[in-house]
Amino acid sequence: MSNPPAGSERPGSSDDFGNAIPLTTKIANLVIAVVLIAIAASAIAATSDFPKSMLAADVGAARFPIIHSGALILLCLILIANTLRAPTAPAADGQARVGIAGYAGVALGMLATAACIAAMEHVGYGPATAVYMAVIMALMGQRSPVWNPVLAVGVTALVYGVFHYMLQVPLPVGSLFE
Amino acid sequence: MHELDLLMGGFATLASNPLALLLALVGVALGIVIGALPGLTATMGVAILLPFTFGMDPVSGLLMISGVFFGGVYGGSVTAILLRIPGTPAAAATAMDGFELTRKGMAGVALGTATLSSFLGGTASIIVLIFMAPILAGFALEFSAPESFALAVFGLSIIASISGRSVIKGLIAGFLGLLIATVGMDPMDGFPRFTGGYTELFNVPFIPVMIGLFAAAEAFKTLEDPKVRLGMAAALGRILPDWPTYRRMLGTVARSSGLGIVIGIIPGAGADIAAYVAYNEAKRFSRTPENYGKGELAGVAACEAGANGCTGGALLTMLTLGIPGDAVTAVMLGALTLQGLQPGPLLLKDHADLVFTLFAGMLFCYVAMLVIGLGSLRFMGRVLQMPKSVLTPVILVLCIVGTYAINNSLFDIGIMLAAGVAGYFMQKWDFPASPVVLALIMGPMAEANFRRALSLSGGSYDFLYTRPITVVLLSVAILTLLLPLVKRWRAHRMESRRPGATSPQNQA
Structure with a gap:
């Protein structure tokens, strides 16, 4: 499952020149390209509301977003063309596949993070972070009824001490305790 | 020799x-901690310590701040290499190869190389600051809006070489980053764009x-594989690279330090730009460029030497011209003024003894950074001995708290989460994250300076081809x-012309 790192390349193995691509990657490429085209087109549409610059020599606030969006649309169209042109390869053997449980773990981790941010606004840093840590540890397979709470509270307190006392960074108190 | 006597x-x-x-x-040690924590930058560290220096004598106060500055730039590399959490923007470049080395069980050598290269780059920059300050200060004055625009474009061009398997996907990530970089206040008129x-x-x-x-996306990825959840993160291995290995990197370190010093001198350009440019040049000059991005030790050395080389360059223009090279030196400018010193051409003449005591202290700071850095690596590396089931939640908590610390804003944590989710899917489908970060650094610089240059030239595009530095950088x-x-x-043509060649299968 490990992806090739940024900057890695094998001569002739790039995605750019019509090499065979697995079906899942093809679908992902097409979906991402379409989503990005939609975002770029919306950005171009939004620039119509931008005012003209007060300086006669200036290109205005809209010029650069339009250039970037235009280039993004063009590149996405190239990606779509390359993807459609490339033959479909069977899924690579030897690559660990992520099952439903794996994706569920990731989704739950993301949801737990969102919940932690929402809870932090109301109950503050301490309770929200301690519970969040215990939940993520449980998701990672660490399910000790003793160690999970101890570690969660300990790490939360340590981080609080470093940021609040040592670095003078105030952490959220929570609207319920203000 | 006059400078040597004064030193x-x-x-x-x-x-x-x-x-x-x-x-x-104390400053160096604090700087390393601040740099290593996500969200806390050297600028923030210097700003936090500034009030504590009010009652100190100028040398003590300014050395403590310099220690935080130098330690902060270096400290970012520690978590970037060990955990793929870039403590500072410059460390995002270090993370590209540093974390790959950790995956290979070579975290110790990567950290040792980063420490040695940071020391060499930083020390070289201070030596240049001591002996060549008046000569190089004039170079900074050659840089106005057109040159800064050209430098930003040069920085952006690096996207092609850090794009991974697909240049198209790298460019898409880069232009997406450039589009995101336009969110916020328009640099000329102050009109809010795409802010909702x-x-x-x-x-x-x-x-x-x-x-x-970088960090949240990597943590989310760890959640998907049940086999690795309870395993150890990675081995630390040996700390110092063997001498023949490091000797081969000395040329890269020297080149990167030089680039860092020059970029540091340019007002508005900082360690982040220097790290990426140094990385790109190291890859360009390398005999094995294909190894970059897969865990190349020279890539780590280049980024760190470049980033720390910036420190002396940034101090040079601040001390000799009163122009801060980056955000940290802008805060340091305030510290100097508070101590009754007026940075500018007369500083070296009127307060030569004090300034050269500071220079000596800065060299001491870099030696201290080397000793503290190497001495603490084994201890810091113990983080890798933690089970992933504990390390991943700790990383996520640090991401949340570090992000909050920037502006005391829960909104920022939401943005971090959104970027983490996007980063997870980008990793999954081979869209590199580094071009987005590079575009976010360079995009605002390119736009602001282009529009400024255009306004200064009365709407004429002549500045693109009439100014030598601009022409060279754009070329x-x-x-x-x-x-x-x-x-x-x-390469693709050669591959397809080879008799019996089959299309290599693409990996998602």
């Missing part, structure tokens, strides 16, 4: 002031995006952008 005098003065040495040590009415978006939320794309940028494409096209 020796500075060392003698410093030796008689043990408090200043102690505070320099949120005042939190008036400035580009660059650091939350960086933390999300190099075009070459940097096109060369990887041409190389890949040629």
Whole structure:
């Protein structure tokens, strides 16, 4: 499952020149390209509301977003063309596949993070972070009824001490305790 | 030789002031911690410590701040290498190869190389600052809006070489980053663009995006594989690279340090730009460029030497011209003024003894950074001995708290989470994250300086081809952008012409 790192390349193995691509990657490429085209087109549409610059020599606030969006649309169209042109390869053997449980773990981790941010606004840093840590540890397979709470509270307190006392960074108190 | 005498005098003065040495040590140690924590940058560290220096003598106060500055730039590399959490924007470049080395069980050598290269780059920059300050200060004055625009374009052209398997996907990530970089206040008229009415978006939320794309995305990825959840993160291995290995990197370190010093001198350009440019040049000059991005030790050395080389360059223009090279030196400018010193051409003349004592102290700070850095690596590396089931939640908590610390804003944590989710899917489908970060650094610089240059030239585009530095930088940028494409096209042609060659299968 490990992806090739940024900057890695094998001569002739790039995605750019019509090499065979697995079906899942093809679908992902097409979906991402379409989503990005939609975002770029919306950005171009939004620039119509931008005012003209007060300086006669200036290109205005809209010029650069339009250039970037235009280039993004063009590149996405190239990606779509390359993807459609490339033959479909069977899924690579030897690559660990992520099952439903794996994706569920990731989704739950993301949801737990969102919940932690929402809870932090109301109950503050301490309770929200301690519970969040215990939940993520449980998701990672660490399910000790003793160690999970101890570690969660300990790490939360340590981080609080470093940021609040040592670095003078105030952490959220929570609207319920203000 | 006059400077050498003054420097020796500075060392003698410093030796008689043990408090200043102690505070320099404290500053370096604090800087490393601040740099290593996500969200906390050297600028923030210097700003936090500034009030504590009010009651100190100028040498002690300024050395403590310098220690935080130097330690902060270096400290970012520790978590970037060990955990793929870039503590500072410059460390995002280090993370590209540093974390790959950790995956290979070579975290110790990567950290040792980063420490040695940071020390060499930083020390070289201070030596240049001592002996060549008046000569190089004039170079900074040659840089106005057109040159800064060209430098930003050159920086952006690096996207092609850090794009991974697909240049198209790298460019898509880069232009997406450039589009995100336009969110916020328009640099000329102050018109809010794409902010949706949120005042939190008036400035580009660059650091939350960086933390999300790198650290949170990596943590989310760990959640997907049940086999690795309870395993150990990685082995640390040996700390120092063997001498023949490091000797081969000395040329890269020297080149990167030089680039860092020059970029540091340019007002508005900082360690982040220096790290990426140094990385790109190291890859360009390498005999094995294909190893970059897969865990190349020279890539780590280049980024760290470049980033720390910037420190002396940034101090140079601040001390000799009163122009801060980056945000940290802007805060340091305030510290100097508070101590009754007026940075500018007369500083070296009127306060030569004090300034050269500071220079001696800065060299001491770098030695202290080397000793503290190497001495603590084994301890810091113990983080890798933690089970992933504990390490991943700790990383996520640090991402949340570090992001919050930037502006005391929960909104920023939301942005970090969104970037983390996007980064997870980008990793999954081979869209590299580094071009987005690079675009977020360079995009605002390119736009602001282009529009400023255009306004200054009365709407004429002549500045693009009439100014020598601009022409050179733009030409190099075009070459940097096109060369990887041409190389890949040629490699593909050779591959397809080979008799019996089959299309290599693409990996998602």
